[in-house]
Amino acid sequence: MALVIGVDIGNSTTEACIAEVGEDGVDRLASSLTATTGVKGTPANTKGAVTAVRRALSAAGRPADALATVLLNEATPVISGLAMETITETIITESTMIGHNPDTPGGEGLGVGMTVALEDLATVEEDVPVVVVVGAGADFDDVAHLLNRALERGVDVVAAVMHGDDAVLVVNRLARRIPVVDEVSAVDRVPLGMLAAVEVAPPGRTIRTLSDSYGLASTFDLDAEQTRQVSPVARALSGNRSAVVVRTPAGDVTDRRIPVGTLTLSGSGRSLEVGVDGGADAIMEAIGRVAPLADVHGQSGTHVGGMLATVRDTMTDVTGQPASEIQIRDVLAVDTVVPSTVRGGLAGEVSRENAVALAAMVRTSRSRMQAVADALSSELGCETLIGGVEGEVAVRGALTTPGSSVPIAIIDMGGGSTDAALLDRDGAVSAVHVAGAGELVTKLIDSELGLEDREAAESVKRHPLAKVESFFHVGHEDGTVQFFTDPLPPNVFAKVVTVTPEGLAPVPVRGSLESVRTVRREAKRRVFVVNALRALAQVAPQGSLRLLGSVVLLGGSALDFEIPGMVADALAPYGVVCGIGNVHGTEGPRNAVAAGLVDVHAGTAAGPVTAAAS
């Protein structure tokens, strides 16, 4: 009997499986899991690998000197890089509009008149409709008093625009109920003496006149050509509860696409150029046309070019190959939206701009696994062998899932890449790696929710949501209500939270639970479901998913509470049996490669091992 340990160094986790290998088979003792140190396939991995080995040894209750052989996977050096590029931009010129959504605008309705500063109200003639512009520092009682006095004098005050958060207070004190938009931080830049329209919708409604091109045309008496010009204003304002539009001679709102560089895709003997501003669909369509992809270059001097260069540089460090020899073998483009501040806005308006997120993946032939193996040998004082192609070993591990059989396909959903492999009846294995996995999902959640906090985004990705309704109960995202006997901590009160094993953690967003949930599920769908279908189509016989018998999901993301279900739903129409791997009936979707390494070493036949470790 020899004590053997299989170690699988992945992009984000290092797994180990320890077993006794003898004449009559394999007796698995324990497994362990730790975070990968350094970039996969570099000597920096040694530290994590040693930790994994030590943990497995102590879990199995064996001394370190009893170890005969360490088996290391031939890690395919697959690394991925991420970039995000905003491709649209809203610019307001000459203060034409205020399109922000203060929490509490005052009054309701539409008021159209000339803009007048509060200080100049006394000099305004009677019966002229005016929109009063109130600067910083004005007290609500004083403002209301001045407006009421003007109204008494016969001045037709139809609306107001304010700096402070005072709209409701002022309207409550006025003799006439007028629409008031407040919290306009740059109110001093509102042009005076111009025709302006202020609209506030009732609570729970959105504005109807200023967000409509012909509504604007009627309000400002525009001709057909002018109406065409103001239509971006209307579009920018739609969905708001309040808005101000000022008619200035040259004012405009532009909604332009930013030229962000092009990708040059080469493959199958030709190359194609595609603009990143075309969006994810155009990029993915172009990649499909040149499949199989041989290499990708980004236009130099642009973000895309910079990002692809970074990926190449990292790979140069890892493999020691010159950057010119490193090829990008896959790119996943995903459409996303990024909240960003509108240029030229008067109230810190935020618009949701379109962006494209890119994940790129590099694959080289050379790896420095031998260096890791040498370091492990000297550290642990035993023989270290590198063996097994990752896809093949993983399939072998996946086959130990009870109920699985050949032909079998696996999808390994990790942190950096999504891998698929197929073992057919003849014993031939084909495998692919595609770009984009857990890290990209985290990044999409982070940017779409505007969190700017990777930890918080990671928590949103991993855990279900709930809303804390009181100190004693929460409403979960599926609608169930849970009660507590001890009061919850004050920092989660009334917040949208993630339900983690350590307790409730607040999510720093203003949106509702539903909006956060939608962002989370969409991010997962656009990465994992898209990638699962894309990768399987590449390994499936004749590219047809219908010819796949069963699909086993592996990897850390297969432990997610909803990703396996989403992938299974997407595969269901193809008549595929899809489920979460359960390596050796005990390990779940983890440890497939580590366990597979041991099995390959022992030369055991592939097939479901029902009488496993026990």
Add this chain to the structure above:
Amino acid sequence: MTAAVDSVRTLQLREIGPAERGTRPEEVVIALSPAFGDPFTKTIVDVPHAEVVRQLLAGIEERGGSARVIKVYRTADLAAIAHFGAKLSGSGIAVGVLSRGTTVLHQRDLARLSNLELFPQAPLLDAEVFRMIGANAAQYAQGQSPKPVPTRNDQMARPRWQAKAALLHLKEFDCIDKNRNAVEVEPVITRVD
């Protein structure tokens, strides 16, 4: 907010009956300490009490909430005052304020010494902050989750103001009347031109 602080307003707390439990689910209770308004008229940094109450009420009104004001006589302990107010509040939310300005946002289900938001450095609280505290109180009462009011911090506040704070606390302590029940008051704010 400068105009607000410069203009002179006086506060009179007109007693309208014993402090009782409210029923409106969006109501916020403002619980004042024994010396608030009378005999004290301003905070440790001379923010008039009229302005404190006016801005708290304005913050609540701007967010569509409603408020009741009570005055507590039996204790000058801020946590006790605020928690007492929270238990009378229809929403369970109360703002407790000491005469020198120290303020806390409390909820009735919390332990007395816990809080939703605490503003311990009275010298750093001005009209603008009181407005934001009122606005947050109203939002908590409506079941929303407002961003906590940014708390300022000044290391010099303690050495600079501690002696005055201690004196003000002693004076407030003298106004405690163990035999007097809390009362609901109507704040009458008059502008003196």
